[in-house]
Amino acid sequence: ADLDHDALQALLDRLSKDAPRCFNEGKVADYIPALGEVDPNHFGIAVCHVDARVQYAGDALTRFSIQSIVKVHALVLAMQRLAPDDIWSRVGREPSGQAFNSMVQLEVERGVPRNPFINAGALLVTDLLVSRIVSTQYTLREHLRRLSGSDDVGFDERVARSEMDHKARNAALAYLMKAYGNLDADVETVLDTYFHGCSVAMNCVEMARSVAFLANRGVNPLDGSRVVSPVETRQLNALLLTCGLYDAAGDFAWRVGLPGKSGVGGGIIAILPGRMSICVWSPRLDGYGNSIAGRHALEGLVEGIGFSPLG
Numbered sequence: 001a002d003l004d005h006d007a008l009q010a011l012l013d014r015l016s017k018d019a020p021r022c023f024n025e026g027k028v029a030d031y032i033p034a035l036g037e038v039d040p041n042h043f044g045i046a047v048c049h050v051d052a053r054v055q056y057a058g059d060a061l062t063r064f065s066i067q068s069i070v071k072v073h074a075l076v077l078a079m080q081r082l083a084p085d086d087i088w089s090r091v092g093r094e095p096s097g098q099a100f101n102s103m104v105q106l107e108v109e110r111g112v113p114r115n116p117f118i119n120a121g122a123l124l125v126t127d128l129l130v131s132r133i134v135s136t137q138y139t140l141r142e143h144l145r146r147l148s149g150s151d152d153v154g155f156d157e158r159v160a161r162s163e164m165d166h167k168a169r170n171a172a173l174a175y176l177m178k179a180y181g182n183l184d185a186d187v188e189t190v191l192d193t194y195f196h197g198c199s200v201a202m203n204c205v206e207m208a209r210s211v212a213f214l215a216n217r218g219v220n221p222l223d224g225s226r227v228v229s230p231v232e233t234r235q236l237n238a239l240l241l242t243c244g245l246y247d248a249a250g251d252f253a254w255r256v257g258l259p260g261k262s263g264v265g266g267g268i269i270a271i272l273p274g275r276m277s278i279c280v281w282s283p284r285l286d287g288y289g290n291s292i293a294g295r296h297a298l299e300g301l302v303e304g305i306g307f308s309p310l311g
């Protein structure tokens with residue numbers, strides 16, 4: 001049986017209270033100065049039930065840089081606007097087993113990224129969007145506002161600029177795909193759009209709401225609107241389970257057993273299909289770029305709920 005409201009709240013409060021035990025490990029992403037300045041000792045957790053009720057604890061109302069989690073929303077936008085073949089002829093659906101910003105497979109596989117959740121794949125999805133949508137940044141922002149129910153969600157221009165100033169590795173990925181003929185649009189436009197997506201600031205409650213459709217067979221519980229079909233929902237969750245945490249996806253599936261997606265801002269989303277979406281945030285990262293306290297809390301949450309889609 002599901003935990004009732006009070007039992008779940010007690011669990012969230014306990015996870016939040018225990019989180020500082022992880023604060024002696026890991027470090028905040030510092031590949032750009034704007035992220036390196038974040039106070040490392042934050043922890044927030046929020047769940048959004050499939051009836052749209054939200055429960056949260058800790059710093060769940062403090063906004064953070066969503067970074068790679070936006071790769072999920074960008075792919076959803078692409079699935080809404082493009083035919084499946086137009087997407088999946090250009091990007092794969094296999095776990096990479098490599099770091100999120102790795103170049104090696106791109107060379108071996110002739111410019112076709114392994115999946116949409118590593119940087120190369122997200123740059124490719126961004127290319128699909130900017131090639132077909134007149135104002136991709138505006139459209140992506142509206143998409144995030146609608147999904148989260150918060151009409152002031154937006155870009156952190158300082159983070160976006162900082163990403164652009166340190167773009168070398170992502171630029172290399174994009175130009176390599178361009179060289180293989182797998183990137184249509186202007187590379188600098190693709191990079192600018194991708195970095196703006198990474199720069200979006202949201203809090204745990206907003207983020208949990210924005211992915212609640214993935215727990216609800218594709219329908220956003222906030223307003224009853226259909227985001228994707230039930231089949232697409234299943235496909236997205238499959239991709240999250242196998243590819244959402246890069247080369248730590250296997251370990252995350254082992255420990256947590258939920259489809260998930262992390263970002264180097266310290267956020268992780270996870271989906272309990274049919275029940276709830278979850279967002280945790282804590283900025284200290286492990287060597288894979290995943291939040292240490294966040295993953296730990298998700299393990300505790302699943303243990304406390306006593307149920308996962310994997311048994």
Ligand code: GLN
Pocket residue numbers: 066067068069100101119163170198262263264265289
């Ligand atoms: N902005 C980061 C990058 O492109 C996003 C990566 C991440 O969150 N894993 O490197």
